[in-house]
Amino acid sequence: MDPLLPTLLLPVLLPAAAGALALLVPGRRHAASSALGVAGALGLLGAGLRLLDVRGGVSLPWLALGPLEARFALRSDGFSSWAVAFCGVLALAAALYGAGWWKGRGGAPGRHTALLLLAAAGAAAALLADDLLVLVLGWEAVTACLFFLAVSGREDGGPAAAKACAVLGVGDLALLLGAVLVGLEGAAAGAAEPWSLSGLAAGPLDASRPGPAAAFLLLLLAAMAKAGAMPAHSWIPTMSTTTHASVMAFLPGSLDKVLGIYLLARTSLDWFLPSPGLRALVAGIGAVTIIGGVFMAMVQHDLRRLLSFHAVSQVGYMLLGIATGTAVGAMGGIFHMVNHALYKACLFLGAGAVERETGTLELDRLGGLGRAMPVTFGCMFVAALSISGIPPLNGFVSKWLVYQGCAAAGWPELLVLALFGSVLTLASFVKVLHSVFWGARPSRLDGAAERAGAGVPASMVLLAAACVVLGVFAGPALEAFVGPAAGLGSGGAGALDGSAALRAPVDGAPAPAADLPGGVLAPIPLTILLLLGALPALGLARTASTGARRVRPPFVGGRNFDREIHRFPGTGFYGTVREVPGIGRLLSAGESGRLDAHEILRRAGAPAVDLLHRAHTGLLQDYASWALLGCAAVLGFLLLR
């Protein structure tokens, strides 16, 4: 047996085994299932860390039938190795959170934990896959787990689960068709192992020919559905309102993004040589997703839906970065995938913690929770700054790289759009922070406090800390992980020195701030400068808040203000967006589902169903005449030709 085989199989087998055991945990034994969850996640993390310095793969004969020559092949390279370990971090956060969340609650933690772990195992298989079919299998396992998590989590989860399954089903079938096309195209081009991914990377397909272009588009569709890019995004907001926060954080919030962007990065950097037209298409989808998602997010009043639309919007940056085809843009796209997983998981988990204590996520009914829930507030604050691209946090670094990529690719208009999206994101999160943690607290929430088990704050602190670390120490992270991933294929520019990408303009194109001497971005000095700048501000704030102050209830026109009635919730912040001519119409169309691809397709099929249904009259003479006419048609066709 190949000595690499156990090393490569462990990241799949450990979480899968822990998940299978968790399925057997009876009823409400939350301690046992929590322990299994954490153990499985740690197993995945450990096995993933072991892969970090493993380069190589195994390939065992599997099935061969005519043109189908799949092998059971796994490999660890500069991308898949750390991506698996990263899934371990995400799984650990979800497992810790689950452990704290289920404490003192009813429900079925065993099944929940099991499905999360099985999804992680499927993701690990998809990431490590070195064969098209293994990739498809792991990929579909994640979809199945997502469906069962959504449908069995809450009694009203069914419709959203069905929608998610339909949209992801389109993606999965696209992946399957695309994979078969790639295999057949490879075989036609005379590849030795057409179904092997490393073989494909060694001889990428030229996507300017129709066959490979179709395969590229199919794989793109698969990646878009998984990651939630427009127009295949609508399952995420729908699902968010009836699904457990840790599921949202782990699957649509992070793991699905990792898979989708992994596939997109491999497809466009590694397996194909995309034509400029295809790259522009991906970039266009990315730009539309950034702007559409963030506008939809701005007008939401349910925190989960708001976060989901941001989860859609941020995918746009990843698409845009990878689509530039420049090394710096690809690094930005991939790094943004990592960063997004961290901060969005943190935000979803924080939202879940808020819901656990207050019973609602309607922004209208929340407020002033900053003091009652300090850890949640702190973590969500960091994550919110990060998603808005505030330096020195990680979200800033990756967006910066994406902007550089746009500039290098010669797409200034997309750069402007991306910047605009980032500004709107910040605006949207100001609203969130105000509505949830600042402002006046409704009296209904007077008793709110962080009562969940220690796992809940621990998971959020883990993620928020990762956001800070990856921001401040972005250079080493880029150098060790993201650079090799972005430079894997011949489509990229070879293995890159990550920190060099931060400093030097790439591809000869001038970076927007290239006139700064000594480099474009140096995160550590930047952090120090920012902290130095923040000190006086903090001091000022401190002097303002200390000292003798007299607090009187507001008194206007002979009446005391009622805190309940005169609260100023943040939901109305950007209501004016709706009054902007074109945008308002688009927004209301978006909210009514008229722009939802799932709804459009469903309605498009209805007339056909109706027609067929009405044709089935139940009358024997009708049925007999169909049969006779069919018979006549068959005979006529065969004889008269």
Added chain:
Amino acid sequence: MERFLPLFTAVPLLAGFACLLLKRAAPRAAPALSVASMATLLLLASAAAIRGEEGVAFAGGWGVRSSGEGSFVAGIALVLDGLSRLFLLLVAVVGTASAVFALRYLAPEEGLPLFHVLFNLLVAGMNGALLAGDLFNLYVFLEVASLASVGLVAWRTGGAEVEAALKYLVLGTLSSAAILLGITVLYAATGFLNMADLSVAVSGGAVPRVPLLLAAGLFVAGFGMKTAAMPFHAWLPDAHPSAPAPISAMLSGLLIKTLGIYALLRVLPVVTGMDGDLRAVLTALGLLSMWGGVLLAQAQDDLKRILAYHSVSQMGYVLVAVACGTWLGVAAGIFHAVNHGLFKSALFLSSGSLERVAGTRRLSGMGGLFRRAPATSAGLLGACLSISGVPPFNGFWSKLLILVALLSAGQPAMAGLAAGAALMTLVTFVKVQRKALFGPLPARLEGAREVPASMFLPVLALVLLCLASGLLWPAGVDGLVGSAADAVASPDGGPGAVRAYVERVHGGGPR
């Protein structure tokens, strides 16, 4: 093995007659007799499949006929090859599961022995049709199975059942008439009924083309009606739901394949070969069925009708795959037909269990049943995953093979349409699962209880088989499917497979 070939029809026939004879004396013996006869068939068929048996027997063997090249025994030619072997195994597996399921599903009532008479006749007819080496016996056995199934559809003798059975009878007679007419045309043109002789005569080139095309067209229409391909499908959505659950499983799981797909695969290569026009006709029928069935299923609330419309749709896949004309397409089609036999019978049996648990077949009246009936629900869930094509269930592998076959045959549009229909299938079965098994439990069903083990165990066994034939696909299953495809198509696309069939039959008897 040749000596045992007649047993495949003789055992169920004898069991059926025994049921009839013991109708008064021991009415309780009939269900046990059915189970015993199915178990015997299962043993025989597994032995044949495991040992890879092939052979020819001439049942009866009455007299010697001289022909130009020599003489051989005349009799009912029974031919066992890769294709018939696989389908015999499928019949035995699904038949056994249905017979065991029926033990507790059908209450011991007046006339139960007659039910088992028909059940055994149905199996005898299907097995006979699978083994028949000449067209006339194929027709006779096909009629035996069809008429027995009409009786079984009308079994509950309510208004709806009798109406469904009447439609089934009339359309079934139409299809039989078309098939008989086709046989007559061929006989008139060649003077042969034995398929091997026919093949020799046709490939000799002396037979004019028009009668051959006429016969092929009549066979496509006739067997197409038995397959319930659109537009010949209209009987199926009434007939299959009206039958008792174990019979629905037999009809949807077996009958439409043995009398439809198998017969098409067996007869067409002998008559005209799979030429371009014929393939176009089969593709058109397949496409219509695939999409028509799945769209019609969207509007249904009755679980059994959803399943029935999906049978139409799934047969569409099989037809489209077979119509590729390549060896891979045939193999994919056969594999899908077998898989459909396994998961659709599991689905129909579960629908019977769910009806028992929930007191209704309407999805809108169900909900949250996973908590009340976990074993039944697990069975339904597995079968749903399998038909939706979720790995590692067998449905995924045959879907994959069909897509590979279509794409490698240069039909990307057809592959896209097949993938679209697969998506609609997934959507429907997601709906079935979530409405029946998850969500809130209606107050009416608070007292719902799990069905007896003899009802959920056969379903679970079928689901395990679905899983096994998916997981073991590279280790053994590909051999079964591959040899089945070898029997009717050659990897090089030439007429080698038909020639091998002819040699087997002609070499089988003493010259």
